[in-house]
Amino acid sequence: MSCFIDVLHESDFTIHNIPFAIISSSESQAPRAASAIGSYAIDLLALAQSGAFGKCSVLGNGVAARVFAEPTLNAFMALGRPAWREARAAIQAALSATGTSKLREDEELRQKVLLPLEKVKFHLPANIGDYTDFYASKEHATNVGVMFRGKENALMPNWVHLPVGYHGRASSVVVSGTSIRRPNGLTLNAETKLPEFKASRKLDYELEVAAYVGTGSKLGDSIAVGDAEEHIFGLSLMNDWSARDIQQYEYVPLGPFLGKNFGTTVSPWIVTLDALEPFRVAQPKQDPSPAAYLSAGSLDAYDVKLEVAIKPPTENTPPIVVSRSNLKYMYWSFKQMLAHHTVNGCNMRPGDLLGSGTISGPTPTSLGSLLELSKNGNEPFQLAPSVTRAFIEDGDEIVISGHCSKEVDGQRIRIGFGEARGVVVPAKSL
Amino acid sequence: MSCFIDVLHESDFTIHNIPFAIISSSESQAPRAASAIGSYAIDLLALAQSGAFGKCSVLGNGVAARVFAEPTLNAFMALGRPAWREARAAIQAALSATGTSKLREDEELRQKVLLPLEKVKFHLPANIGDYTDFYASKEHATNVGVMFRGKENALMPNWVHLPVGYHGRASSVVVSGTSIRRPNGLTLNAETKLPEFKASRKLDYELEVAAYVGTGSKLGDSIAVGDAEEHIFGLSLMNDWSARDIQQYEYVPLGPFLGKNFGTTVSPWIVTLDALEPFRVAQPKQDPSPAAYLSAGSLDAYDVKLEVAIKPPTENTPPIVVSRSNLKYMYWSFKQMLAHHTVNGCNMRPGDLLGSGTISGPTPTSLGSLLELSKNGNEPFQLAPSVTRAFIEDGDEIVISGHCSKEVDGQRIRIGFGEARGVVVPAKSL
Numbered sequence: 001m002s003c004f005i006d007v008l009h010e011s012d013f014t015i016h017n018i019p020f021a022i023i024s025s026s027e028s029q030a031p032r033a034a035s036a037i038g039s040y041a042i043d044l045l046a047l048a049q050s051g052a053f054g055k056c057s058v059l060g061n062g063v064a065a066r067v068f069a070e071p072t073l074n075a076f077m078a079l080g081r082p083a084w085r086e087a088r089a090a091i092q093a094a095l096s097a098t099g100t101s102k103l104r105e106d107e108e109l110r111q112k113v114l115l116p117l118e119k120v121k122f123h124l125p126a127n128i129g130d131y132t133d134f135y136a137s138k139e140h141a142t143n144v145g146v147m148f149r150g151k152e153n154a155l156m157p158n159w160v161h162l163p164v165g166y167h168g169r170a171s172s173v174v175v176s177g178t179s180i181r182r183p184n185g186l187t188l189n190a191e192t193k194l195p196e197f198k199a200s201r202k203l204d205y206e207l208e209v210a211a212y213v214g215t216g217s218k219l220g221d222s223i224a225v226g227d228a229e230e231h232i233f234g235l236s237l238m239n240d241w242s243a244r245d246i247q248q249y250e251y252v253p254l255g256p257f258l259g260k261n262f263g264t265t266v267s268p269w270i271v272t273l274d275a276l277e278p279f280r281v282a283q284p285k286q287d288p289s290p291a292a293y294l295s296a297g298s299l300d301a302y303d304v305k306l307e308v309a310i311k312p313p314t315e316n317t318p319p320i321v322v323s324r325s326n327l328k329y330m331y332w333s334f335k336q337m338l339a340h341h342t343v344n345g346c347n348m349r350p351g352d353l354l355g356s357g358t359i360s361g362p363t364p365t366s367l368g369s370l371l372e373l374s375k376n377g378n379e380p381f382q383l384a385p386s387v388t389r390a391f392i393e394d395g396d397e398i399v400i401s402g403h404c405s406k407e408v409d410g411q412r413i414r415i416g417f418g419e420a421r422g423v424v425v426p427a428k429s430l
Numbered sequence: 431m432s433c434f435i436d437v438l439h440e441s442d443f444t445i446h447n448i449p450f451a452i453i454s455s456s457e458s459q460a461p462r463a464a465s466a467i468g469s470y471a472i473d474l475l476a477l478a479q480s481g482a483f484g485k486c487s488v489l490g491n492g493v494a495a496r497v498f499a500e501p502t503l504n505a506f507m508a509l510g511r512p513a514w515r516e517a518r519a520a521i522q523a524a525l526s527a528t529g530t531s532k533l534r535e536d537e538e539l540r541q542k543v544l545l546p547l548e549k550v551k552f553h554l555p556a557n558i559g560d561y562t563d564f565y566a567s568k569e570h571a572t573n574v575g576v577m578f579r580g581k582e583n584a585l586m587p588n589w590v591h592l593p594v595g596y597h598g599r600a601s602s603v604v605v606s607g608t609s610i611r612r613p614n615g616l617t618l619n620a621e622t623k624l625p626e627f628k629a630s631r632k633l634d635y636e637l638e639v640a641a642y643v644g645t646g647s648k649l650g651d652s653i654a655v656g657d658a659e660e661h662i663f664g665l666s667l668m669n670d671w672s673a674r675d676i677q678q679y680e681y682v683p684l685g686p687f688l689g690k691n692f693g694t695t696v697s698p699w700i701v702t703l704d705a706l707e708p709f710r711v712a713q714p715k716q717d718p719s720p721a722a723y724l725s726a727g728s729l730d731a732y733d734v735k736l737e738v739a740i741k742p743p744t745e746n747t748p749p750i751v752v753s754r755s756n757l758k759y760m761y762w763s764f765k766q767m768l769a770h771h772t773v774n775g776c777n778m779r780p781g782d783l784l785g786s787g788t789i790s791g792p793t794p795t796s797l798g799s800l801l802e803l804s805k806n807g808n809e810p811f812q813l814a815p816s817v818t819r820a821f822i823e824d825g826d827e828i829v830i831s832g833h834c835s836k837e838v839d840g841q842r843i844r845i846g847f848g849e850a851r852g853v854v855v856p857a858k859s860l
Contacts, residue, residue: 129559130601149683158616158625158679158680158682161616162680166596166684166687167598167599167687168597169560169597170600171559171560171649171776172649172776174649181650184652184773185773186588186591186721194591195592195721197721197723219602219608219611219693220609220858243774246774249588250588250594252588252683253578253682253685254595254596254681254685255596255684256684257597258770261597263649291616291625291627340688343614343615344615344676344692345611345692346599346601346688346691347601347602348601349601352601428650428652
């Protein structure tokens with residue numbers, strides 16, 4: 001595949017990608033669907049109106065123009081994988097350097113369809129009915145367990161038998177670029193052993209990847225692990241902001257609550273499983289073997305390189321990378337999470353979000369949270385010559401990015417997720 | 431207040447109530463807003479079209495006709511308490527035996543507006559963006575804690591300092607009358623100490639009351655405890671179905687998940703706080719005093735008599751009452767729950783649902799779950815002469831009801847919540 005638009009080798013948005021997002025622009029402030037190529041957003045409503053989806057048998061121009069005009073991707077997600085696949089192929093055809101492409105040949109149309117990325121505004125890509133967060137990295141679960149419950153109880157006996165997860169808060173999922181206010185809450189005073197109300201002093205990020213459910217399921221039904229990929233629209237980056245001191249005081253026995261629900265940042269772009277297909281790799285060996293309803297193939301991980309960087313407010317520097325991890329470290333796959341989530345009949349709706357949980361790798365440089373990097377604040381680290389960090393300080397911007405890259409037939413192909421970023425602003429005065 | 435329609439003394443829907451719901455009917459299958467009087471649903475769209483809200487300064491006929499035509503109450507909820515109050519007063523005026531009432535005088539209009547309750551179909555009253563469940567009854571938390579964690583760790587130290595809660599699943603909240611399928615899942619085999627996949631053998635109900643958020647709050651903002659009642663639209667009955675064996679295996683460390691999210695039943699009717707005002711009583715004394723952000727008046731409980739009944743499939747009997755509890759037993763008030771939930775900046779949206787958690791009272795006959803009634807199945811009890819129960823059996827119908835009743839100026843006034851009912855159907859074969 002070659003593209004008629006010049007795309008830099010290190011771009012996240014090559015013709016191999018074709019991710020989906022919701023944008024608005026100064027030309028049209030109505031939020032609508034978009035894809036991306038190089039440094040441009042692709043206005044999919046304008047592209048549909050030009051007839052680019054005319055050859056699609058499931059989608060078609062009429063349906064495309066309807067679903068791409070929506071302010072969320074939910075209606076497109078609900079159409080199912082054949083429609084997502086057709087849409088991606090039709091967009092690739094429109095961008096192709098060869099074959100018929102009205103977009104390539106019509107400059108006026110190009111002006112309408114291709115919008116410089118720096119000029120568009122991103123919105124939350126879906127109306128998220130429910131957001132569930134899992135805990136699927138064994139390294140992370142072990143690291144945190146040691147700190148919160150001691151070495152003996154670090155990994156609960158259930159952890160290797162099922163993908164542990166909990167319900168998160170959907171209302172506070174925000175798109176990249178939204179500021180996050182440091183939360184106030186009750187935390188334990190170590191001396192008095194009593195709670196005190198104050199701003200969190202242990203504000204943290206969590207490096208995560210999240211899956212959006214495309215087609216859902218009915219209450220009482222289950223999604224079999226073998227069918228689960230047909231239900232997953234795609235993946236995005238996620239920062240599950242966490243206030244460790246609030247979390248630690250509140251979380252027994254019903255799990256995290258105010259320590260998490262003050263904000264969760266997602267990237268604007270959702271990368272489809274079809275785009276990720278060339279980057280499929282083996283997931284970690286599962287021992288013991290999980291129950292039959294969780295047994296799937298072994299090639300259910302994706303090789304997605306992930307980075308966390310911090311831009312401190314006091315330094316004139318680009319964001320400084322503090323961690324490099326990889327989606328392939330996840331012990332439980334998204335397929336398994338979706339099969340588990342629905343095995344009891346819990347229903348799924350288009351746009352539902354499943355977070356991976358913090359993705360930590362096996363090395364000290366691949367830890368997905370400051371809790372792990374600074375050993376719960378006990379070992380602050382050097383961020384820049386004059387800057388140390390244990391947890392997030394006011395004004396810090398946290399930037400999560402991710403991409404895949406691989407040699408295929410002598411050609412390096414690369415696709416990326418863009419960024420999930422957010423600046424922390426000071427707590428409200430008490 | 432006297433009503434021109436005959437209403438039985440024991441009716442839940444007296445002129446003092448005026449609850450809200452979403453209905454459809456054979457005349458019009460479009461879901462729309464309704465209230466109730468005696469044995470009739472009141473079609474609020476038809477009432478608005480007749481001009482009954484013309485004297486409302488916030489609401490008015492135009493806005494009323496718009497919001498009451500919606501398939502959920504969210505738009506009405508978003509208008510705020512002055513609008514809810516005006517609507518209730520205007521409906522009461524239309525039903526009044528005295529004063530001007532087009533409804534009373536126009537028989538044709540009465541035919542359109544008053545629909546026999548047994549002929550309407552109920553829908554979920556709101557689009558629930560997020561559902562949070564609390565754990566606000568000290569008796570219940572203590573009873574369950576003893577069974578799951580032993581007497582020493584029954585009530586965690588944090589419990590008396592904050593209203594413990596967790597995020598529930600919004601997609602599986604269903605309206606009264608919806609069947610609930612017994613869930614399959616992993617439970618611990620006590621002998622092998624390994625999990626096994628099977629249908630839950632410890633299916634339970636939880637007697638709860640839930641508050642619907644009316645007006646919301648922005649991300650980063652908090653709702654002060656003193657303002658919280660202005661944000662609460664009203665209360666409804668709730669059954670938080672629970673699979674105790676699945677729950678016990680999965681819930682450490684992140685809380686309940688598949689043991690809860692296969693279904694939550696709410697009553698069709700939402701009773702406003704204004705209707706509940708005469709039934710306000712003192713809540714249990716809070717010792718230690720909670721933090722300032724949770725400190726409110728002491729008259730923040732409501733005297734709502736609650737009942738759970740079971741109708742076994744094998745007996746030709748009305749539902750048999752197994753428990754009588756009261757909303758006033760709740761240690762934490764809904765005001766405190768809402769203030770706590772938002773103190774960290776977590777945003778609220780109209781239609782969000784806050785469950786009380788199981789409401790158990792201090793006596794053996796006021797326990798809000800079978801877990802407590804049968805001591806985790808160890809002490810089955812006699813339901814009918816030939817029927818015993820430890821947990822729910824297939825075909826059992828669980829019926830939760832609730833009402834308030836009080837002598838005011840020599841007249842007994844009563845308002846009720848209707849019912850939250852559901853039949854359990856067998857699990858899917860494994």
